[in-house]
Amino acid sequence: MRAVLPHPLLSMGLFVASVLLSDSLAPPSLVLGVVMALAAPQVMRAMRIEPVSVRAPLAIITLAGRVAVDILRSNLAVAQILAGRRADRVSGFIHIPLDLKARYGLAVLAIIITSTPGTLWVEYDRARGRLLMHVLDLVGEETWVRIVKDRYERLLMEIFE
Amino acid sequence: MSARILEVGLTTALVLLGLALVCAAFRIIRGPRAQDRILGMDTLYLNGMLIAVVFGIRSGSDLYFEAALVIGMLGFAATVALAKFLMRGEVIE
Amino acid sequence: MTDWLEHLIIGPIVLPLIVAAGMLLIDERRRIVKGVLSLAAMAVILVMALLLIHESTTGAVDGGDVARVYRLGDWAAPYGIVLVADRLSTLMVALTGVLGICALVFSLARWDRAGPRFHILFLLLVMGVNGALLTGDLFNLFVFFEIMLAASYGLVLHGSGETRIRAGLAYIAVNLTASLLFLIGVSLIYGLTGTLNMADLATRIPDIAAEDRGMVHIGAAVLAVAFLIKSASWPLGFWLAPTYSAASAPAAAMLAILSKVGVYVILRLNALIFSAEAGASAGFGLEWLLAAGLATMLFGVLGMLATRDLMRAAAFAVMVSSGTLLAVIGGGGIASLGAALYYLVGSTLACAALFLVAEILERGRDPGGDAGKAVFEDEYRDPFEDTERNDPGLVIPAAVAALGGAVVLCTLMIAGLPPLAGFIGKVAMMGALVSADSVAGWMIVGMLAVSSLAAVISLTRLGVGAVWTRDETAPNLVVGAGEFVGIAGLLGACVLMSIFGETVLAYAQHTASWLAEPSAYVGAVLTGEGR
Amino acid sequence: MTIGLLLVLLVALPFIGAVVAAGLPRHARTAAAVLSWVVAFICVVCLALLWPRFQDGEVLQLDIPWIPSLGMNLMLRLDGLSWLFSALVLGIGALVVLYARYYMSPKDPVPRFFSFLLAFMGAMQGLVLSGNLIQMVVFWELTSLFSFLLIGYWNQNPLAREGARMALTITALGGLALLVGMVLLGQIAGGYDLQTVLDSRDLILADPRHTVALGFILVGAMTKSAQFPFHFWLPRAMAAPTPVSAYLHSATLVKAGIFILIRFWPVFAETPMWLAVVGGAGMVTLLVGAWTAIFQHDLKGLLAYSTISHLGLIVLLLGLGTELGAIAAIFHVVNHATFKASLFMAAGIIDHEAGSRDMRKLSGLFRFMPVTAALAIVAAAAMAGVPLLNGFLSKEMFLAEAVAGAGRHPLATALPILATLASAFSVLYSLRFIHATFFGPPPTALDRTPHEPPVWMRRPVEILVLLCLLVGMFPALTVAPFLRSAAVSILGVDLPYYSLAIWHGFNLPLLLSVIALAGGVGLYLLFGRRINANGTGGPLAVRWLNGGYLFEKTMTGLFRGAELGMTMLGARGVQQQLRVIILVAVGVAIIAGLGADGLGLAAPVLAAPSLMDTAFALMWLVGGACAITAAWQAKYHRLAAVVLMGGAGLASCLSFLWLSAPDLAITQLLVEIVTTVLLLLGLRWLPKRLESIVVPDHLQRRSRIRRRVDLIIAAVTGLALSVGAYAVMMRPAITNGVSQFYVEQAYVLAGGRNLVNVILVDFRAFDTFGEITVLGIVGLTVFVLLRRFRPYGDSLPEPTQKRVQAASDRRREDRSEGDTLKEAMLVPQVVMRWMFPFIILFAMHLFLRGHDLPGGGFAAGVALSVAFVLQYMASGAQWVEERLEIRPAAWIGLGLLIATLAGVGAWVFGHPFLTSAFQYADLPLLGRVPIASAVVFDLGVVVLVLGATVMMLVALAHQSLRKARQAASADAPEDRT
Amino acid sequence: MSVASMPEWAATVIAVLAVGGAGLSLLGAVGLVRLSSFYDRVHAPTLGATLGMALILVASWLYFGTAHGRWLPRELLIAVFLTVTTPVTLILLARAALFRDRTEQSEPQEKPVPMGGDQPGG
Amino acid sequence: MIEIVLALAIGVLGASGVWLLLRPRTFQVIIGLCLLSYAVNIFIFAMGRLRVDAPPVTASGLETPALYADPTPQALVLTAIVISFALTALFLVVVLAARGATGSDHVDGEEPRG
Numbered sequence A: 001m002r003a004v005l006p007h008p009l010l011s012m013g014l015f016v017a018s019v020l021l022s023d024s025l026a027p028p029s030l031v032l033g034v035v036m037a038l039a040a041p042q043v044m045r046a047m048r049i050e051p052v053s054v055r056a057p058l059a060i061i062t063l064a065g066r067v068a069v070d071i072l073r074s075n076l077a078v079a080q081i082l083a084g085r086r087a088d089r090v091s092g093f094i095h096i097p098l099d100l101k102a103r104y105g106l107a108v109l110a111i112i113i114t115s116t117p118g119t120l121w122v123e124y125d126r127a128r129g130r131l132l133m134h135v136l137d138l139v140g141e142e143t144w145v146r147i148v149k150d151r152y153e154r155l156l157m158e159i160f161e
Numbered sequence B: 001m002s003a004r005i006l007e008v009g010l011t012t013a014l015v016l017l018g019l020a021l022v023c024a025a026f027r028i029i030r031g032p033r034a035q036d037r038i039l040g041m042d043t044l045y046l047n048g049m050l051i052a053v054v055f056g057i058r059s060g061s062d063l064y065f066e067a068a069l070v071i072g073m074l075g076f077a078a079t080v081a082l083a084k085f086l087m088r089g090e091v092i093e
Numbered sequence C: 001m002t003d004w005l006e007h008l009i010i011g012p013i014v015l016p017l018i019v020a021a022g023m024l025l026i027d028e029r030r031r032i033v034k035g036v037l038s039l040a041a042m043a044v045i046l047v048m049a050l051l052l053i054h055e056s057t058t059g060a061v062d063g064g065d066v067a068r069v070y071r072l073g074d075w076a077a078p079y080g081i082v083l084v085a086d087r088l089s090t091l092m093v094a095l096t097g098v099l100g101i102c103a104l105v106f107s108l109a110r111w112d113r114a115g116p117r118f119h120i121l122f123l124l125l126v127m128g129v130n131g132a133l134l135t136g137d138l139f140n141l142f143v144f145f146e147i148m149l150a151a152s153y154g155l156v157l158h159g160s161g162e163t164r165i166r167a168g169l170a171y172i173a174v175n176l177t178a179s180l181l182f183l184i185g186v187s188l189i190y191g192l193t194g195t196l197n198m199a200d201l202a203t204r205i206p207d208i209a210a211e212d213r214g215m216v217h218i219g220a221a222v223l224a225v226a227f228l229i230k231s232a233s234w235p236l237g238f239w240l241a242p243t244y245s246a247a248s249a250p251a252a253a254m255l256a257i258l259s260k261v262g263v264y265v266i267l268r269l270n271a272l273i274f275s276a277e278a279g280a281s282a283g284f285g286l287e288w289l290l291a292a293g294l295a296t297m298l299f300g301v302l303g304m305l306a307t308r309d310l311m312r313a314a315a316f317a318v319m320v321s322s323g324t325l326l327a328v329i330g331g332g333g334i335a336s337l338g339a340a341l342y343y344l345v346g347s348t349l350a351c352a353a354l355f356l357v358a359e360i361l362e363r364g365r366d367p368g369g370d371a372g373k374a375v376f377e378d379e380y381r382d383p384f385e386d387t388e389r390n391d392p393g394l395v396i397p398a399a400v401a402a403l404g405g406a407v408v409l410c411t412l413m414i415a416g417l418p419p420l421a422g423f424i425g426k427v428a429m430m431g432a433l434v435s436a437d438s439v440a441g442w443m444i445v446g447m448l449a450v451s452s453l454a455a456v457i458s459l460t461r462l463g464v465g466a467v468w469t470r471d472e473t474a475p476n477l478v479v480g481a482g483e484f485v486g487i488a489g490l491l492g493a494c495v496l497m498s499i500f501g502e503t504v505l506a507y508a509q510h511t512a513s514w515l516a517e518p519s520a521y522v523g524a525v526l527t528g529e530g531r
Numbered sequence D: 001m002t003i004g005l006l007l008v009l010l011v012a013l014p015f016i017g018a019v020v021a022a023g024l025p026r027h028a029r030t031a032a033a034v035l036s037w038v039v040a041f042i043c044v045v046c047l048a049l050l051w052p053r054f055q056d057g058e059v060l061q062l063d064i065p066w067i068p069s070l071g072m073n074l075m076l077r078l079d080g081l082s083w084l085f086s087a088l089v090l091g092i093g094a095l096v097v098l099y100a101r102y103y104m105s106p107k108d109p110v111p112r113f114f115s116f117l118l119a120f121m122g123a124m125q126g127l128v129l130s131g132n133l134i135q136m137v138v139f140w141e142l143t144s145l146f147s148f149l150l151i152g153y154w155n156q157n158p159l160a161r162e163g164a165r166m167a168l169t170i171t172a173l174g175g176l177a178l179l180v181g182m183v184l185l186g187q188i189a190g191g192y193d194l195q196t197v198l199d200s201r202d203l204i205l206a207d208p209r210h211t212v213a214l215g216f217i218l219v220g221a222m223t224k225s226a227q228f229p230f231h232f233w234l235p236r237a238m239a240a241p242t243p244v245s246a247y248l249h250s251a252t253l254v255k256a257g258i259f260i261l262i263r264f265w266p267v268f269a270e271t272p273m274w275l276a277v278v279g280g281a282g283m284v285t286l287l288v289g290a291w292t293a294i295f296q297h298d299l300k301g302l303l304a305y306s307t308i309s310h311l312g313l314i315v316l317l318l319g320l321g322t323e324l325g326a327i328a329a330i331f332h333v334v335n336h337a338t339f340k341a342s343l344f345m346a347a348g349i350i351d352h353e354a355g356s357r358d359m360r361k362l363s364g365l366f367r368f369m370p371v372t373a374a375l376a377i378v379a380a381a382a383m384a385g386v387p388l389l390n391g392f393l394s395k396e397m398f399l400a401e402a403v404a405g406a407g408r409h410p411l412a413t414a415l416p417i418l419a420t421l422a423s424a425f426s427v428l429y430s431l432r433f434i435h436a437t438f439f440g441p442p443p444t445a446l447d448r449t450p451h452e453p454p455v456w457m458r459r460p461v462e463i464l465v466l467l468c469l470l471v472g473m474f475p476a477l478t479v480a481p482f483l484r485s486a487a488v489s490i491l492g493v494d495l496p497y498y499s500l501a502i503w504h505g506f507n508l509p510l511l512l513s514v515i516a517l518a519g520g521v522g523l524y525l526l527f528g529r530r531i532n533a534n535g536t537g538g539p540l541a542v543r544w545l546n547g548g549y550l551f552e553k554t555m556t557g558l559f560r561g562a563e564l565g566m567t568m569l570g571a572r573g574v575q576q577q578l579r580v581i582i583l584v585a586v587g588v589a590i591i592a593g594l595g596a597d598g599l600g601l602a603a604p605v606l607a608a609p610s611l612m613d614t615a616f617a618l619m620w621l622v623g624g625a626c627a628i629t630a631a632w633q634a635k636y637h638r639l640a641a642v643v644l645m646g647g648a649g650l651a652s653c654l655s656f657l658w659l660s661a662p663d664l665a666i667t668q669l670l671v672e673i674v675t676t677v678l679l680l681l682g683l684r685w686l687p688k689r690l691e692s693i694v695v696p697d698h699l700q701r702r703s704r705i706r707r708r709v710d711l712i713i714a715a716v717t718g719l720a721l722s723v724g725a726y727a728v729m730m731r732p733a734i735t736n737g738v739s740q741f742y743v744e745q746a747y748v749l750a751g752g753r754n755l756v757n758v759i760l761v762d763f764r765a766f767d768t769f770g771e772i773t774v775l776g777i778v779g780l781t782v783f784v785l786l787r788r789f790r791p792y793g794d795s796l797p798e799p800t801q802k803r804v805q806a807a808s809d810r811r812r813e814d815r816s817e818g819d820t821l822k823e824a825m826l827v828p829q830v831v832m833r834w835m836f837p838f839i840i841l842f843a844m845h846l847f848l849r850g851h852d853l854p855g856g857g858f859a860a861g862v863a864l865s866v867a868f869v870l871q872y873m874a875s876g877a878q879w880v881e882e883r884l885e886i887r888p889a890a891w892i893g894l895g896l897l898i899a900t901l902a903g904v905g906a907w908v909f910g911h912p913f914l915t916s917a918f919q920y921a922d923l924p925l926l927g928r929v930p931i932a933s934a935v936v937f938d939l940g941v942v943v944l945v946l947g948a949t950v951m952m953l954v955a956l957a958h959q960s961l962r963k964a965r966q967a968a969s970a971d972a973p974e975d976r977t
Numbered sequence E: 001m002s003v004a005s006m007p008e009w010a011a012t013v014i015a016v017l018a019v020g021g022a023g024l025s026l027l028g029a030v031g032l033v034r035l036s037s038f039y040d041r042v043h044a045p046t047l048g049a050t051l052g053m054a055l056i057l058v059a060s061w062l063y064f065g066t067a068h069g070r071w072l073p074r075e076l077l078i079a080v081f082l083t084v085t086t087p088v089t090l091i092l093l094a095r096a097a098l099f100r101d102r103t104e105q106s107e108p109q110e111k112p113v114p115m116g117g118d119q120p121g122g
Numbered sequence F: 001m002i003e004i005v006l007a008l009a010i011g012v013l014g015a016s017g018v019w020l021l022l023r024p025r026t027f028q029v030i031i032g033l034c035l036l037s038y039a040v041n042i043f044i045f046a047m048g049r050l051r052v053d054a055p056p057v058t059a060s061g062l063e064t065p066a067l068y069a070d071p072t073p074q075a076l077v078l079t080a081i082v083i084s085f086a087l088t089a090l091f092l093v094v095v096l097a098a099r100g101a102t103g104s105d106h107v108d109g110e111e112p113r114g
């Protein structure tokens, strides 16, 4: 099983992507999807990439929902700032201590934070488990630490550790 | 009527995106630092991709989709290379 | 024609490519295999070229000339790309073959080890040249020009070293610019005529609307600039001498044909598109070609006189020969054109031979100098710990005498002194030009005489310097057997051209008349429909 | 034996002998001499056999076709004149060979000498036996060539090299003139056949171009025969071994020009130009040569100038335009050859046995070598025109003609006076030659004691001197028939009366002769001591007339002038060359446009822009601004320039999208991404350019001007491009072009819906085939170049960023070197690695759908290469190459092979290269699927593009690694800064 | 199905989504111009890269669904890949900027740049 | 209208490219060649006349040429893009090699002499 499907999640993603690319559910497109889903991950095997193992699949959905909402909210918040409605705004860097150690977890967290308007993942110190973040609207360091740790980190640790 | 609504809406969107291109280009040209230019470039790519999508809708053809996907999927290779160069002085180590 | 003969036309293009591609899969260290393979390929190409010559002179039903057309992808012209083998293109392919074999044999003694992938680049250069000569499509011509140039870039840089790299830089910069002009010219012509096929273009030019003709002429003029750059016409060819003289000898010898490909294209397009049947465009730009040709001859003459280096003198000789051809195309008329084609073959061979000889003489002369010295190095060792490796060839006692003889023969050829082909070509050109008794004709005759004299003065000066001032204490000339064979081959070809002067000259004269009547060419290309 | 064979042997045998001699071993002196002598002897026999075969005025001809279409045939023609000249060439040749055997040192490569000598003999034979104008030029030039080789025989001697070069330059100049003249003459006469030309005298003279032809021919003849002002090469040629001087520079080579003059005498002799130029040049040469000869100290130099003088005499005789003059000229040719050759040989003997040719060192040699002295005295007397010797006879004829011709000739009464003066000079230098060498006290300045030469070295001299005596005393019994035969071949059978008798009674010529003799002796008595003692140059006039000096100056001037011309007409450096190219291209386009009836340019219609147009214009506002800023910033802000270029590129991509070219947009985007990475990889190795670098004022001013000019050039070029593009865009589309066929037939005939792709892989697949070959070649070249790449010293150290980051890593205890990089790449790595399979998938789709929808092999290949590069960027080269097998060179080869085999495959089905097949296949599970063989071709494209692109990127990336490796190794190359 | 048969509400929705998305993107780009420090400017384009992009992609999906009956959400591909890749650039860029600012202390910064732990000057 | 814009675009790209092409530093020349090839690519493309919303991708069957943009120039541009990409890469590498060998990034391989 490992030889054929070293990265089952990846294969699934590839299959879906292939079907979407073909823009069709006709048999040739599905066959191509299967072939690609089996073939393309071989390259990951050659590169000896450690597979993703998801411990709590349901948590993913929760996380996705939260992120979607946060991104939406942040969009509106940042839009207001850019529209010039918040002259008193202060931006700045903040340090956030992270317990999350899993590589993929950290990657997802980085993507979430950076994708959310108004926050930016800048630097992660692995030795100290500390993240340096830039925030467009520095409403208070504690708020941001809580948001990151409670809303994302905990779920990510559930999923990846 | 639908066609007219679409026409007006999508053309407006294209003009807005065009203006966004101008803003991004301003940042590229103005700088002042290399990171600003690269950021401008990233924004330029993003808005270019959006133009491709909107233009695809406007012409009612899915022939433009791949072009948008190329930017969406591979465009970051250029900006990543630039950023890496800035960070390390070398793209590939 | 049997089946395999049908495909003969593409042979000189596909064969070197297949061999080169195959070699890429062979370990670079297996040099003997590669040498044998490329030599065999070149030999076969030459045989093919000779067969093609035979075909193009005897192929027609009534025994006359014919343009053999090869429809690539089985698409009829003008929709697909066609290869056209006629007297002119096959002659040039054969010339490339002779030159290629000799340069290759020469390189086997030593030069093919001056850098990796020599044989591959060499064969691909041959492929590019043959393609450019055979194609009947304007844009495909661009593509083959690029193949030819890309390979020539590689070969110019072959052997590395500062001089080569500097010269290569200038060479590439100029040729990239020329390529852009090529594209502009081709696309303008396409934009106004809707076709890229040369024969089709020839049929469309006469009927073109009056208000479009100016734009077509602009396109043609820009295109001509691109070709004139490649044929090193003044004032577009200053790059030639530094590049050719810096290149490794076998590369320089092959480059001798490259400038002639530029001339060939000018001749071909001029004959097809601006022929007497081209209506208001007939004879477009000929006076400019004449002027450019004369100026090029003058510049080449000055260069030959000014230089103190035999390689450079050879390079300027290439310019003089290009200039001569351009001038004759521009102002000579058919009779002198025939003679000029004969001259083209001879001068190309001679210049190539001179490059080879000069390199040996310079090599033996200046063992310590490293300006133009190649870095011989095995690709599989760490490049940072390379030590010079200079494979000795045979130490031939009479080497100096033999090389002196070769210099003499080259001088005779280039200066157009009897009894070799250079003289025959010059007499033939002069005869035709004098009997035409035009101002242009006399100007060319004058420049011909001046260039001959300059060649004598320059080459004796440099030849005497290189051969006669070698005293007993000078290091032995180390010359590989292959190097001798290569030079002897080129000069032998010159001698054969002289002995069989009548045959070759008749072929050339016939080719000129064939060019003057493009309808047969056009007719052969434009028959057949669809697939 | 047939006549034809004999004729052929006369010319061919010497050449055959030359080839054989060249093959002899280096020391085979005797063998070579014997061979040469045998050749000469056989030729003499052949010539003798031919003597009785033609009667008065008859001509033997043999026509061997060579290039009949040009009228260039080997036409061997024997008549009285050529027989006489041929006899001279062969006879003296045989004697010289004998002499040379003893003269040449065993240390020299003597076989080569004889080889050249025989080849020269053959060339002379070819010339005098020539019945074709072009053939004359051929052998004429061959005599120049072998003379060059013979003069330069002792090439270790710089004087020999210089002399040889000078001789060749002058005679080649003459040869070219002769060629032009002959070609023109042939054109006028209607053929190159000599007989035709001789027969069409009236036709030729009626053509006004005949003066041009004659002018060129005369230049040829005068250079070869050392006529003023081309005479100076001859004394310089004396650096040759003496046998060469004796043979070439007295008897044969220098007579070639005279031979030509005699040959065409019947045609041109009466033209005013002939009388003026030939007569004038002859007169001047006669006097200048004689005058200069007087002051020479070198025996050979004296003889050389004397030769010049005598050649002038002969030319003057021909230039008189009288029949008797022509006969006298022919006679003097023979006489001069005999006495001058013997004198040269004698001089050679003196040089050989006494070790010097300097008359100031030589003295009283009579007592050491009485026989040689006696021979030399007789020969010199012949030269001086002493009665009872052959020289007297022809000089009497000369003086007679001078007197007779005084009335008609342009020189009028000056003619006899000048002739007498020249004769007196001749007596003077002959006397000096003899007196200074053989008489007086024994020599003191010589290194050795002189003695007689080996007997066989003297024999040739003896034979020649004997001839001088015989002819001088019994002309009617010896030379008369040959002279008559030669004269008849020029003048026809009705010869004027002439007498070869010694005594014609007391007459004016005799008086003049006596005056000359007495004057010469008197002058020597008066001035001999001063002449012998004078310094180097002699009187002012001699130095002033030193053409050799002028020639050297001319040559130096020529080389300098050429260099100057090169700088004026040439371009320095790449920039100038490119500037010229752009200017010419724009200029030529403008001229071509102006020359046309009109360009159909419509004035731009400025309607109110629609909203869509505004969006398009905004895109180009961005693109244009980026381009201009890139141009402005590229010098100091390279990274910015790369980014700005990307901006301009994106505008291009979007335009392609906008204007219905999605394939272009995709391809351009992909290429741009790769180009950006490539440029960044290269940027590492280029020097930093700082605005703070101080440039000197004058350079700044110059560069400011240059920048302004360039700005104008750029603006004009841009404008030209704009106008050209606009003019075509506003024209109605072509409706009968090839594209219409593509649109109509692409699906039906080629089975594809994406027309662009169908064109690329089917209609014009050959273009694509070539295009990928270019890519492959470039990939290889890049690889080849980078294997040899040596970074310049200042780019060797690691980039600042890397060094500072490494240092900070080292400072902290909880971190190790490289942690900063690892942490920074932690997130990017994950994304970039996981994108790999998705990009592969995407590339696969681009490839598969290409035939019907935007995409195709090239786009797929580049997309794949981007995937690879992302891995390199994310994880480093080492990481990638430990895991994936990257063999770009093999991929290039494989791609080329696949594409080629896809093309060749058509042969199997009897179709031309690259013929594609297209069919629907019903497959289980999949249903009806279109299968086009062009896909295989496109697969080759993918593989090759991947290989080439990866090759370029990776080879460049590896430089950093190599550098690191090199820094680590102990034996790093020397620092080059 | 085609544009002509598309209900007006759908057209309106599509138009609004497109204009909204474009507007957000423009706003982000304007931020790029207006914000004064680099670290602030980095945030601006995210607007277009998230919600702006999403709105436009949804518009596209709706359009091709309603007009051409093609409901497979191909646009998802763009959304996913863009979301995943944009942060990569931004993170690297911010990191590079931080590094440069730390090393070039001489250049005055509007906002203080945090030092990386104990690293004096970088 | 778009014709004017595109013509101007070609002109601006071309002018910028030419200006850089004539500059002394190799890097400037590379950028110049890139810009010039953009200009030329669009120029070639423009020779097929401009069409909006008419990509040359046909339905399956016989077709009316007037409905589609001219595909030929597009194919030519594709080839030209590839070739100019390749040659730009090559030129870059030669530039680097020249810089390594001569130490100068001047196009002539040496700094201009005063």
Ligand code: NA
Binding pocket: A113, A114, A115, A116, A117, A118, A119, A120, E043, E046
């Ligand atoms: Na963010």
Ligand code: NA
Binding pocket: C245, C246, C247, C248, C249, C311, C359, C372
């Ligand atoms: Na060389």
